[in-house]
Amino acid sequence: MKAKILLLFTIFTLIACKRETKNDSFETVSVSKLVELRDDKNSFHLKSGNFNYSIEKNVLPFKRIVLLSASMSGYIGELNAENLIIGVSSPEYIYSEKIGNLIQQKKIHNVGSEQKYDIEKIISLKPDAVFTNYIANFQNTYEVLKNNGIKVIFLDEFNEENPLEKAAYIKVFGKLLGKEELAESKFKEIEKNYNTLKTLASKAPNSPGVLANEMYGDIWYLPGGNTSFAKLVSDAHGDYILKDNSDTKAVTMNFEEVFSKSKNIQFWLNVGNHQSKKELLTVNPFYAKLNVFNHGKMYSMVGKEKGKANDFFESGIVRCDVVLKDYIKILHPELLPDYQLTFMKELK
Incomplete structure (x- = not known):
């Protein structure tokens, strides 16, 4: 009888210790x-x-x-x-x-x-x-x-x-x-949407070339190849101009370097907050020499802008699924025939 009581006490103690350990361990x-x-x-x-x-x-x-x-x-x-x-x-x-x-x-x-x-x-x-x-x-x-x-x-x-x-x-x-x-x-909703869109984009038959951002003074600041922008373009099944770059910050180039690398680029994304190609040329007339300016498609981030405020830098930060959807619509419009752009706007 004593042995049975001792066994039960031992089992109870072990269970209590396990519970205590579980409660005191925080992941x-x-x-x-x-x-x-x-x-x-x-x-x-x-x-x-x-x-x-x-x-x-x-x-x-x-x-x-x-x-x-x-x-x-x-x-x-x-x-x-x-x-x-x-x-x-x-x-x-x-x-x-x-x-x-x-x-x-x-x-x-x-x-x-x-x-x-x-x-x-x-x-x-x-x-x-x-x-x-x-x-x-x-x-x-x-x-x-x-x-x-x-x-x-x-x-x-x-x-x-x-x-x-x-x-x-x-x-x-x-x-x-x-x-x-x-x-x-x-x-979980954002993650699910994003991964679903990424899978959809992977079905596109081609991966068009992409240029990004614009010049400030004499310097063109492009997102590095390991930035969130580069990841978004890749997930939208695009071929970013610096995809093989390993930088996590902006990469600086002069106009001649970008001109040389962008001869076969079909899309120019995140072209500031400009409203038209004409306006863009008033900032830098050299843009007219780019093949993508004359024969490609260009998109600025003014889809949700009012005054100095731009929702791309606000809700667009957390709703990366919507940003990805915009990029897929731009690069592969046939995959999202009924979707209208949210943050991006084509420059004419």
Whole structure:
């Protein structure tokens, strides 16, 4: 009898230990190459690039946030969390109609720009957190905010090389804003759409040549071969001019170099925010020498633009599936006969 009781006690102890081990082990979730999330009993841990945050769970979800980057409003919009924003910088660059209305109602305040943030205004708003891309020149500003008890969270989504990993930042906002289930659901939808479109594009019989961006002064800045743009073009079954390049940042070339490499290019994408070929030539008349200018098709990013605001750099950041759909429609229109472009517009 004693032996039986001892056996039962041992089994119970083992089960209890397993349960305790399970409860005390917390999995690290990889959002991208740059971002990781992890929960423990009392804190939420976020690794974002070179920055690490431990946020006490008793202060989550954040109820009052400030955005210092317009691109982040795209994630907030997908989560229907605009009401949590109390301040934005450079509101003229924000496309969101909901955020615009809240600014007009003075529920969201203007806190300056990347030329000069209004630190006193930000502190007076008493935000739970400020979200921004890291800009080294503003290190002193960040320190002042931190010293006033404000969490400054750096999310550099523009450094991501994979469009879906860039979109996955929605999970970070979901976690911090109490919208975790919605964020997971939204990302799964985006991911499913993207992969379905990628499969569709792979059925195209050809892979047309693609040129991108434009010149600033004497320099042409092209996305490197390992950027999210290059990945999007590849997934749209296009042949990007720098597909064999390994850079994750912009590659600089002069006009002669681009002219030499683009002789057989059929499509020129992301041609700034120009409205016509004539307008483009007023910026740089040398474009008229390009074969793609005279015989190909050109598309600028003005499909959803108003004033200085452009939704391509807002909701287009998180809705990479829609951007991919635009590129497929451009490169292989027969695959999406009923679809109308969202972010892109053909230059005539």
